[in-house]
Structure formats: C-alpha cells, structure tokens
Amino acid sequence: MNRPRELFIPAKITNVYTYDSGEVRKVAFTLPETYEVDGRPVPVRDRMRPGSAFLVKPFGVRTQKYRRRMYTRTNCSDESPRVLETIINDTHKEKADTSPWWQTDDLVQRCRTGESIDVCVNYDETRSELVVYQNSETVDPTTLILEVDHEWRSMRIVALALSTGITPFLSYLQYMKARAFGTLDGAIGGHVSLILSVKTPRQLMEHQALLDLAQEFPQHFSYHPVLTREWPEDWSHGKGRIIQVRTNGGQEECVNLAPLIALEPNLQQCHVRFCGNPLARDQLVLGLEQAQLAPLSFRAEAW
Ligand SMILES: Cc1cc2nc3c(=O)[nH]c(=O)nc-3n(C[C@H](O)[C@H](O)[C@H](O)COP(=O)(O)OP(=O)(O)OC[C@H]3O[C@@H](n4cnc5c(N)ncnc54)[C@H](O)[C@@H]3O)c2cc1C
Structure with a gap:
C-alpha cells in the first residue's frame, strides 16, 4: 500500500491572542478548502481527533530557520474544520528556538497582514484528498487522543x-x-x-x-x-x-x-x-x- 505523501501547505494566521505578554499565546491557522497539487485542486479534509497534535513550521529565533514543531490542538475538527487553534508558551530554555518566536511582534504583524504558516497534511492520492496530519491515531498510555x-x-x-x-x-x-x-x-x-x-x-x-x-x-x-x-x-x-x-x-x-x-x-x-x-x-x-x-x-x- 502506498504511504500518503507528506506536504506542508500554507495556512493563514487568523488569530493571535496574548494571555501573558512574552509568555503565553493562543494562535489559530486556517487551512484552505482546496489546495493545488500537481496542477489539480485537491480538497483539504480535517479529521483530527480531540487530544491530538498537528505539525507546523514556525520560525526559530536561535537557528534563524523554519523548524518542524508539534502543537496540540485546542479546538475540534467537527466544530471548526480546517481552523487549527493551539496555545504556546515560551519555554525559556537555554536552547529554546521557536517557542520565543511565537511571543514576538513579528507574529502579530504576520497575522495583521494576512500571512501564512506551513502546516503538514498527508496527500492521499487514492482518495484524492489532503488530510490534516495528526501526531497519533491510537489510544495508548503515551498519547492523549480521546477514547471513542x-x-x-x-x-x-x-x-x-x-x-x-x-x-x-x-x-x-x-x-x-x-x-x-x-x-x-x-x-x-x-x-x-x-x-x-x-x-x-x-x-x-x-x-x-x-x-x-x-x-x-x-x-x-x-x-x-x-x-x-x-x-x-x-x-x-x-x-x-x-x-x-x-x-x-x-x-x-x-x-x-x-x-x-x-x-x-x-x-x-x-x-x-x-x-x-x-x-x-x-x-x-x-x-x-x-x-x-x-x-x-x-x-x-x-x-
Ligand atoms: C505531541 C506534542 C505536542 C505539543 N504541544 C504543544 C502545545 O500545545 N503547546 C506548546 O507550547 N508546546 C507544545 N509542544 C512543544 C513544542 O513542540 C516545542 O517542542 C516547544 O515549544 C519548544 O520548541 P523550541 O523550538 O523553542 O525548542 P527546541 O529547539 O525544540 O528545544 C527544546 C529543548 O530541547 C533541547 N534540544 C533541542 N534539540 C536537542 C538535541 N538535538 N539534543 C538535545 N537537546 C535538544 C533544547 O536544549 C531545548 O531545551 C508539543 C510537543 C509535542 C511533541
């Protein structure tokens, strides 16, 4: 069986809300309804289960590069399809990279000007759909995906x-x-x-x-x-x-x-x-x- 192809596609930064300045923020990204792959529009499907995390590419202030990072979703796919919301804190660790970036004015500015951030989806060619990536599919002791x-x-x-x-x-x-x-x-x-x-x-x-x-x-x-x-x-x-x-x-x-x-x-x-x-x-x-x-x-x- 073919494994779905992993793609990062742009999602608009649609909300930045600061709980504690420089420390904790809520952010939201909105994925498009369809995205063009190999010259064809392909629908984006969101079936994330409560308790799972998505994958994004925020900017790293230490490395000056976009990095892959996981964030647990705070909202639900059936209530808010394709709108991925999470809450992120600055870890203040010596080698922290992306976590301080989420607290910067740069992010607020990107939100105001309608910029995007790359979010991971899996391209299922057999069903011709892009499915929002989630970090785990199984209920086990080391995940928090909600039980059925x-x-x-x-x-x-x-x-x-x-x-x-x-x-x-x-x-x-x-x-x-x-x-x-x-x-x-x-x-x-x-x-x-x-x-x-x-x-x-x-x-x-x-x-x-x-x-x-x-x-x-x-x-x-x-x-x-x-x-x-x-x-x-x-x-x-x-x-x-x-x-x-x-x-x-x-x-x-x-x-x-x-x-x-x-x-x-x-x-x-x-x-x-x-x-x-x-x-x-x-x-x-x-x-x-x-x-x-x-x-x-x-x-x-x-x-
Ligand atoms: C499933 C999952 C869900 C998550 N959900 C959230 C969420 O909802 N909200 C949230 O704020 N965060 C969440 N995180 C954490 C988030 O993904 C980041 O790891 C965190 O924000 C730190 O990112 P950073 O880029 O600042 O630091 P990183 O660069 O990731 O570094 C973090 C720490 O690891 C150390 N480190 C990095 N690389 C190495 C290495 N090669 N060897 C040894 N040590 C190393 C660094 O010294 C640093 O102290 C989640 C993580 C996972 C795995």
Missing part, C-alpha cells in the same frame, strides 16, 4: 494539566460539550475534572469560559485552577504545587500528592490523564505508586 465516544461517555476523567498542558483537555471539553457530555441518548454521561496548574493569574487560559462551563454542566465538569507563584488576595481556588517532592537526605524522592487527593479523593475510581513536562509526569507516577493509588487507567503526554 461510547467509551468516554461512561468515564470519570481526572485531567491534570501543567501550563499549556491544558491544550488536549480544552479540545476534549469542546467535543464533549457539543455532545452534552454524552447524555443525548439518555445515558448518564461522562465527567471531567480539570486541574490546571499555572504560575500566575495572567497564565490562566480560558479561565472564565471554564468557570462558565462548570456552572452550566455541574454534573459533568469541575474546574480546579491552581496558582503556584502569585495569586490575588481574594483567590478562592488552589495555591502552591499540586505535586510536592521531598528528598530525604539525598536518598529516594518522596512525593506528596495530598493537594491533588484533596481535590480528587477518589483517584482509584477515575481515569487519570496528565499533560505537562516529563519530570512532573515521572513524579506523579512515583507519587501514585508510593501512595498505592492505582487509577482505573493512566495516560500521559509530556513535552
């Missing part, structure tokens, strides 16, 4: 997101909301408890929308924002680290998950999902082991 509809509709999910690790879960929530959290055919429906940890109030992404969603669907969604570095005086939600690590005299790490358990006492009856950095994922896994807590399932994506 008949499964998530009866699941209780605890989603732990660190900073832009919120991206896959925003997509889940948009998808589930459009399906009344799986209750349309009289079923009880699914439940998501989103625990979001960010440093400052400015970095709370889609905060009001999430508060509103929790109020609209109290049986199906709860939202626990946690601030780790600064918080307003009247902040009534979580403060401090949700996963706390202590080393006893340089020996084995001891992970305290009490703040997480206080928010979700029944982790063993839940499907735990994590999105954040690899170190925090490993600490969470260790903490669950040390507390002898085995969730119904555990899946994590770390970048």
Whole structure:
C-alpha cells in the first residue's frame, strides 16, 4: 500500500491572542478548502481527533530557520474544520528556538497582514484528498487522543494539566460539550475534572469560559485552577504545587500528592490523564505508586 505523501501547505494566521505578554499565546491557522497539487485542486479534509497534535513550521529565533514543531490542538475538527487553534508558551530554555518566536511582534504583524504558516497534511492520492496530519491515531498510555465516544461517555476523567498542558483537555471539553457530555441518548454521561496548574493569574487560559462551563454542566465538569507563584488576595481556588517532592537526605524522592487527593479523593475510581513536562509526569507516577493509588487507567503526554 502506498504511504500518503507528506506536504506542508500554507495556512493563514487568523488569530493571535496574548494571555501573558512574552509568555503565553493562543494562535489559530486556517487551512484552505482546496489546495493545488500537481496542477489539480485537491480538497483539504480535517479529521483530527480531540487530544491530538498537528505539525507546523514556525520560525526559530536561535537557528534563524523554519523548524518542524508539534502543537496540540485546542479546538475540534467537527466544530471548526480546517481552523487549527493551539496555545504556546515560551519555554525559556537555554536552547529554546521557536517557542520565543511565537511571543514576538513579528507574529502579530504576520497575522495583521494576512500571512501564512506551513502546516503538514498527508496527500492521499487514492482518495484524492489532503488530510490534516495528526501526531497519533491510537489510544495508548503515551498519547492523549480521546477514547471513542461510547467509551468516554461512561468515564470519570481526572485531567491534570501543567501550563499549556491544558491544550488536549480544552479540545476534549469542546467535543464533549457539543455532545452534552454524552447524555443525548439518555445515558448518564461522562465527567471531567480539570486541574490546571499555572504560575500566575495572567497564565490562566480560558479561565472564565471554564468557570462558565462548570456552572452550566455541574454534573459533568469541575474546574480546579491552581496558582503556584502569585495569586490575588481574594483567590478562592488552589495555591502552591499540586505535586510536592521531598528528598530525604539525598536518598529516594518522596512525593506528596495530598493537594491533588484533596481535590480528587477518589483517584482509584477515575481515569487519570496528565499533560505537562516529563519530570512532573515521572513524579506523579512515583507519587501514585508510593501512595498505592492505582487509577482505573493512566495516560500521559509530556513535552
Ligand atoms: C505531541 C506534542 C505536542 C505539543 N504541544 C504543544 C502545545 O500545545 N503547546 C506548546 O507550547 N508546546 C507544545 N509542544 C512543544 C513544542 O513542540 C516545542 O517542542 C516547544 O515549544 C519548544 O520548541 P523550541 O523550538 O523553542 O525548542 P527546541 O529547539 O525544540 O528545544 C527544546 C529543548 O530541547 C533541547 N534540544 C533541542 N534539540 C536537542 C538535541 N538535538 N539534543 C538535545 N537537546 C535538544 C533544547 O536544549 C531545548 O531545551 C508539543 C510537543 C509535542 C511533541
């Protein structure tokens, strides 16, 4: 069988929204309905599953080159076909390349002047279509692609997101909301408890929308924002680290998950999902082991 040909095609930069200047932005790119390949217009199909990532070529400020980078989509293909939205932070790592570029005025200017960015699609010649690339097709422990509809509709999910690790879960929530959290055919429906940890109030992404969603669907969604570095005086939600690590005299790490358990006492009856950095994922896994807590399932994506 022929493997589809990978192509990068231009998508217009249609939105740049700054949550925290120089730190975190939401961006959106709109792919055309058709794109010409070998002299023929070919339709662009968008079937990305919630929780998956697309591939783009942003500019690298360190290397001065366009690089291939993956971003998890925050919106849904059936709600917003061909409009790929994500949230990106500056990693501030010594060798960071593209992540600082997303926070620059250059990007805003490109959006204002209707410029494009290259997005990866697969050219399926047999069906004569260009399909938006997604990083994974399978539900497995190292991806966050949402389970098929008949499964998530009866699941209780605890989603732990660190900073832009919120991206896959925003997509889940948009998808589930459009399906009344799986209750349309009289079923009880699914439940998501989103625990979001960010440093400052400015970095709370889609905060009001999430508060509103929790109020609209109290049986199906709860939202626990946690601030780790600064918080307003009247902040009534979580403060401090949700996963706390202590080393006893340089020996084995001891992970305290009490703040997480206080928010979700029944982790063993839940499907735990994590999105954040690899170190925090490993600490969470260790903490669950040390507390002898085995969730119904555990899946994590770390970048
Ligand atoms: C599936 C997936 C989904 C993602 N989704 C998002 C998202 O929604 N939002 C978001 O902000 N980010 C997301 N990312 C991360 C994003 O793709 C970038 O990796 C991140 O923004 C850093 O990019 P960068 O170009 O600044 O740094 P990079 O150049 O990628 O470097 C990152 C770090 O890796 C180190 N490094 C780079 N190359 C090497 C090497 N050859 N050997 C050793 N170390 C190296 C660098 O020192 C640096 O510290 C996702 C990544 C994946 C894999």
